[in-house]
Amino acid sequence: MHPVDTLGRPIRDLRISVTDRCNFRCSYCMPKSVFGQGYRFMDRKELLTFEELERVARTFVALGVEKIRLTGGEPLLRRELERLVERLATIDGLDVTLTTNASLLARKARVLRDAGLGRVNVSLDSLDDPTFRSMNDVDxxxxxxxxxxxxASSVGLPVKVNAVVKRGVNDAGVVDMARYFRGTGHTLRFIEYMDVGSTNGWRLDDVVPAAEIVERIDAVFPLEPVEASYRGEVAQRYRYRDGAGEIGVISSVTQPFCGDCTRARISAEGKLYTCLFALRGTDLRALLRSGASDEDLRDAVAGVWTRRTDRYSEIRTERTSELPRIEMSYIGG
Structure with a gap:
């Protein structure tokens, strides 16, 4: 059974948050003003266990999921994460990836690769050290x-580098980042600053449109568009005309791609969300811990997905932007 939602979208990608904790305090995700001293993060017993996460993963694969990305918070803060990777890597046909701020990646890269991790996405918003220190807000x-x-590269893990671009903060470094990663084999992706959650002070004026980013880079390093490699690919891809690699832009604000969205998200304590901008989730942890059968779990997930109507970015208005959405650090970006 491979369910589709009310708009005919299948479920292909699952993002699993393994912890709500992070050692950075990026203003667009986990600002110190909210997540500072005294903020209560989840107790370990509130998190899904690796056994529960594997069961969730197998449920989603049975429903059509082909790729799982582990997220957070910062996923490498979850102790012995490689044990979970090893479990997930045994699932036939599943691509297991990881998004990280790379603060702990140097010491964990080899063990993650050996466990079966297929790729890492590294969040890096600037190559300028003062700018980067300011954006992560922990120096x-x-x-x-x-x-x-x-x-990661030295142990054979492919790397994608993701940069959230905010006008007047780090947009001046877009071309410098393209220059640095050209020819390295790493794919650089620029992400429009999004109104995820309600604590990051998002304003439309702070968004640098993807088209402007492409135009800036193309003026220095000529680009040409690349066809999407699969339905639901979030990045619009461009390759350098001289063959030095490619970049991607993710334009969920100025050019929404809700119509092809095939992603579901699981929060660290086991709530299922069908949109990054969701208001509420479905509690799978309660099902897992109540003795539900695999069939019960599949039916519950399929039921949520077939009722899905989400297309927040396509209908973004002043009214919807003021709704109390789930924070990015909680839902996993």
Whole structure:
């Protein structure tokens, strides 16, 4: 059974948050003003266990999921995460990936690769050290992120680099980032600053449209568009005309792609969300811990998906932007 939602969208991608904790305090995700000293993060017993996460993963694969991305918070803060990767890597036909800020990647890259991880996505918003330290808001140096990327590459893990672009903050460095990663084999992706959650002070004026990013890079390093490789690919891809690699832009604000969205998300304590901008989720942890059968779990997930109507980015208005959405750090980006 491979269910589709009310708009005919199948379920192909699952993003699993393994922890709500992070060691960065990026203003667009986990600002110190909210997630500072005294903020209560989840107790370990509230998190889904690795056994429960594997069961959830197998349920989604049975419903058509082909790729699982582990997220957070910062997923490498979850102890012995490689044990979960090892479990998921035994599921036939499943692509297991990880999104990380790379602060711990240098020491974990080899064990993750050996466990069966297929790829890492590294969040890196600027190559300018003062800018990067300011954006992560914990004075973390950019050089250590670059060391993590190098470590992943050295053990054979493909790397994608993701940069959230905010006007007047880091947009001046877009071309510098393209220049740095050209010819390295790493794919660089620029993400429009999104109104995820309700604590990041998002304003439309802070968004640098994907088209503007492409135009800036194309003026220095000529680009040409690349066809999407599968339905639901979130990034619009461009390759350098001289063959030095490619970039991607994710334009969920200025050019929404809801119509082809095939992603579901599981929060660290086991709630299922069918949109990054969701208001509420479905509690799978309660089902898992109540003795529900595999069939019961599949039916519950399929039921949620077939009722799905989400297309927030396509209908973004002043009214919808003021709704109390789930925070990115909680739902996993």
């Amino acid at each position: 973390f140096p950019v050089e250590r992120v670059l060391e993590g990327i190098a470590a």
